Amino acid sequence: MFELMPWLVGMAVLIACSAFFSASEAAFFYLKWEDRKHLQQGNRAQRIAVNLLADSDRLLTAVLFWNLVVNVVYFAIVSVLAMRLDGGSGAGRSISVGFTGGALLTLIFFSEMLPKSLAVLCARRLVGVMGVPLAVTVRVLDPLMPLLRSINTISQRLVWPEFQHEPSLAVTDLERAVDLSTADAKLVEQEKAALRNIVLLSDIRADEWMRPRTQFLAFQPPVSLAQLGGKMTPSGYLLVTEPSSEEVASAISLKELSDVPSDHLEHHAAPVVYVPWCSTVADALELMQRRDREVAAVVNEFGETIGILTWEDILATVYSYHPTRSERLSRRPAIERVDDGVWRVAGVTSLRRLSQFLGMPLPASKSVTIGGVVQESLKKLAEKGDSGQWGGFTFEVVDVPQRGQMTVELVMQSPSEDRR
Secondary structure: OHHHHHHHHHHHHHHHHHHHHHHHHHHHHHOOHHHHHHHHOOOHHHHHHHHHHHHHHHHHHHHHHHHHHHHHHHHHHHHHHHHHHHOOOHHHHHHHHHHHHHHHHHHHHHHHHHHHHHHHHOHHHHHHHHHHHHHHHHHHHHHHHHHHHHHHHHHHHHHOOOOOOOOOOOHHHHHHHHHHHOOOHHHHHHHHHHHHHHHHOOOOEHHHHOEEHHHOOEEOOOOOHHHHOOOOOOOOEEEEEOOOOOOEEEEEEHHHOOOOOOOOHHHHOEEOEEEEOOOEHHHHHHHHHHHOOOEEEEEOOOOOEEEEEEHHHHHHHHOOOOOOHHHHHHOOOOEEEEEOOEEEEEOOOEHHHHHHHHOOOOOOOOOOEHHHHHHHHHOOOOOOOOEEEEOOEEEEEEEOOOOOOOEEEEEEOOHHHHHO
16 A cells, blocks of 8 residues: 555645646636736736736636646546556455546546635635746746647637637627527516617717716815715715816715715825717726726817716616616606607707607707707707707707706697798
């Protein structure tokens, strides 16, 4: 039995190596976006670990290759020991079979199931520890990497000869994936609505979806708690301007402050990102994610702040069946049908939303909201009772509770009225 000890120690070392590669595979590829951001700002070992994920194919190829090598050597040792235990007798043969089965179960549990389960529970911590040794094993394999990638490419061509990479997924592909992922019809409907809204973000302009200046509060530094008057701001954020202007420079999420100081709140504010009015909401969201910011200031061609987009505003867009800015800002329906051919429309309602609701194209306009159309037609600030004509519609301003808010009654003209 003593002569088998070196072999058994070798098996234990190989099990530990296999567990290392299995755990690293689970931990690295389980990391969330927030985990990567945290590790990127950590110590050198953590930054090395995150940099490995920059080329995920290289990392996964190295992990699988070394895990395969370790497992092959492990079973080679098991085969040698099994032959030595056999001895040609019935009892020896039974011992050999039991040893081989036990070795297989030990490898499955201690090198696959247990390490991967633990790695998922503490992925961020393990990645920081595994980063340096794993980077060494990946670097050692680099000379063979072109050959391994060529073998992978050839295998793909043999199995899927007509497979082609697409630069992006079509909406129909995503909807089909949702259909196949669940049998719950109600859940499918919700997922499709969220999917449609995500795609819609790339079509909605920032100035079409932002909170205009009349819908948020901004304060010049120094900012004290008393200036809030004990109330939550409309946007949920305390917006701080530059010291010598009214341009938004930073923001504080009031909902996330556990201990609100009474003075100099601007010291707790995070800088905002800036997006042009003509950019899309998807562009703004990507920039906010990349810079780890929750508020984007929308600026016009002169660099002046004309509105803001918050993280909550964008999430509300994604998780609503029919997202509208008026419902988000004023908690009221964007469009209400009063009678045949008569609608009451909130001024912040986009022309895109109105066109979809009416099911018809609208007259061309430089504005993106119905309120902008009214101002464009009147050539002045709208007041209650103002009326006018816009293409095949007549409009009347029925309510202006405060600046920047209005309700417009829109009436579709009949063909005979159009001719007159």
